[in-house]
Amino acid sequence: MNDSNRNTNKFALTTPLYYVNDVPHIGSAYTTMVADVIARFKRLQGDSVLLITGTDEHGQKIQRTAEAKGLDPQTHCDQIVASFEALWHKLNIQSDRFSRTTAKGHEAIVQEFFQRVWDRGDIYLDRQQGWYCVACEEFKEKRELLDGHRCAIHTNQEAEWRDEENYFFRLSKYQKQLEALYQERPEFIQPDSRRNEVLSFVKRGLQDFSISRVNLDWGFPIPGDRHHTIYVWFDALLGYVTALLEPEQEPTLENALSQWWPINLHLIGKDILRFHAVYWPAMLLSAGLPLPGQVFGHGFLTKDGQKMGKSLGNTLDPFDLVSRYGSDAVRYYFIKEIEFGRDGDFNETRFVNVLNADLANDLGNLLNRTLGMVKKYCKGKVLQLTGDEITADNPLKTIGLELGDRVSTAYESLHFDRACEEIFSLIRASNKFIDESAPWNLFKQEKHSEVEQVLYTVLESVRITAYLLSPIIPNLSSDIYKQLGFSIDFNNKNVVNQAELFSQHAKWGMLRVNQNLSKPRPIFSRLELPPDNSSSQS
Numbered sequence: 001m002n003d004s005n006r007n008t009n010k011f012a013l014t015t016p017l018y019y020v021n022d023v024p025h026i027g028s029a030y031t032t033m034v035a036d037v038i039a040r041f042k043r044l045q046g047d048s049v050l051l052i053t054g055t056d057e058h059g060q061k062i063q064r065t066a067e068a069k070g071l072d073p074q075t076h077c078d079q080i081v082a083s084f085e086a087l088w089h090k091l092n093i094q095s096d097r098f099s100r101t102t103a104k105g106h107e108a109i110v111q112e113f114f115q116r117v118w119d120r121g122d123i124y125l126d127r128q129q130g131w132y133c134v135a136c137e138e139f140k141e142k143r144e145l146l147d148g149h150r151c152a153i154h155t156n157q158e159a160e161w162r163d164e165e166n167y168f169f170r171l172s173k174y175q176k177q178l179e180a181l182y183q184e185r186p187e188f189i190q191p192d193s194r195r196n197e198v199l200s201f202v203k204r205g206l207q208d209f210s211i212s213r214v215n216l217d218w219g220f221p222i223p224g225d226r227h228h229t230i231y232v233w234f235d236a237l238l239g240y241v242t243a244l245l246e247p248e249q250e251p252t253l254e255n256a257l258s259q260w261w262p263i264n265l266h267l268i269g270k271d272i273l274r275f276h277a278v279y280w281p282a283m284l285l286s287a288g289l290p291l292p293g294q295v296f297g298h299g300f301l302t303k304d305g306q307k308m309g310k311s312l313g314n315t316l317d318p319f320d321l322v323s324r325y326g327s328d329a330v331r332y333y334f335i336k337e338i339e340f341g342r343d344g345d346f347n348e349t350r351f352v353n354v355l356n357a358d359l360a361n362d363l364g365n366l367l368n369r370t371l372g373m374v375k376k377y378c379k380g381k382v383l384q385l386t387g388d389e390i391t392a393d394n395p396l397k398t399i400g401l402e403l404g405d406r407v408s409t410a411y412e413s414l415h416f417d418r419a420c421e422e423i424f425s426l427i428r429a430s431n432k433f434i435d436e437s438a439p440w441n442l443f444k445q446e447k448h449s450e451v452e453q454v455l456y457t458v459l460e461s462v463r464i465t466a467y468l469l470s471p472i473i474p475n476l477s478s479d480i481y482k483q484l485g486f487s488i489d490f491n492n493k494n495v496v497n498q499a500e501l502f503s504q505h506a507k508w509g510m511l512r513v514n515q516n517l518s519k520p521r522p523i524f525s526r527l528e529l530p531p532d533n534s535s536s537q538s
């Protein structure tokens, strides 16, 4: 990261700004859940975090959707935005900014940025001819289209022929600088497979792209030429910048960029990689601004192995999923089951099985029965020892001592599935350990100190697990912590954002002598498949 006036204690990240042509789908929910997990993890480490999400509201697609509903575009956008906000709330997303491209101040930012690029001599008027996919809001090359000029992403839509005068951005001028950027900062585009995609795209030679549209009202006019409207992507990418303004700040680039720029991480899906990894850095280079830290392009979600879509009638409604199973369950499945960066599948049978196995059985039952044993076998209902008194050869202590570092490394590198695997290796070892040590026999043999040692090590393992899983399942983690006698609420940003807390709680051995353990209560009830569910295990 060589573009850095970045302060290491600050971390700004973004989700894409979602189109408001429809209510949010599971793809938008997925990126936002991941972003929230990263933000929570960074806060846990004591970083000051800014999580930006929001909506992309201009352009032909939105204008047409509103028209079809007989609404003026702003009213339509307001309605859809409300459903995004509601879903984020349901999913327990703690975003710091919700950036709307129709928000006050955004136009001023777009115009100032446009002017900078103009002053660089990077904008010119020319003729644009080509096939335009309104759903992608993008001109397509002929070879990218299917028969009948249908878009390969929106297969039920035909691209439209356009022949018009547009303003163009001189992307070609930045070919060398972009190549140097990818070379010098291999982490700029991740994962590597996406980086390679971009490298080969850029190698074929960059062409200038049009940044204005005619015959479109829903958007900002080009400064000095009201016949043209600024291209929705040019406007939308700058939504990341507008989001950085404090609510009452005057909307200038200087203000927006003063605190949180450059953004550390843009999370996006693979279909919008070019915009973020090629167009966006070129626009910033032209405006003379530092570049973001990283663009991470994740994969696509499928359902029961098939591409999701309205035409197939197999979309997955995120509202319905959370209502039925709860936010922690939904978050856990997508974060743990999908290797971030690759495509991933949702299958309801698998969903139920994974959650029952991991959260209800392995973790939930373990806590429940261990607390029950403390009550039964330890007179004072408390344990009288500390982690230091557990011998170094204890198998759980051995794993526990290294776990915090291993899991941090996994979170840092966005390997969330691996973080979960690491954490659950301790839980599985704990289940094995308690069965093999059989505290019920030790109790009969009056080996009280051994009973305490076993119960301590297991409860401490559950504790560290809850702590390290808290970015993913904050409600469950808070509940476990409560039962273990701590008053930390992982949904409280102010409490969580303390580095000392992390350095202590991410280490094995935090349970104290006389820790005020509470009565066991099940933390996660077993899930049942709805009776009509016909999806088979994939």
Ligand code: MSP
Residues within 6 Å of the ligand: 016, 017, 018, 019, 020, 026, 027, 028, 030, 031, 056, 236, 237, 238, 239, 268, 269, 270, 271, 272, 299, 300, 301, 302, 308
């Ligand atoms: N408005 C633009 C982004 C502008 S960012 C300045 C946009 N919006 S979108 O709503 O169409 O897409 C938002 C995100 O959803 C994209 O990252 C896209 O990859 C993602 N997904 C759409 N369908 C998806 C799946 N089936 N699975 C996972 N993510 C998917 O593009």
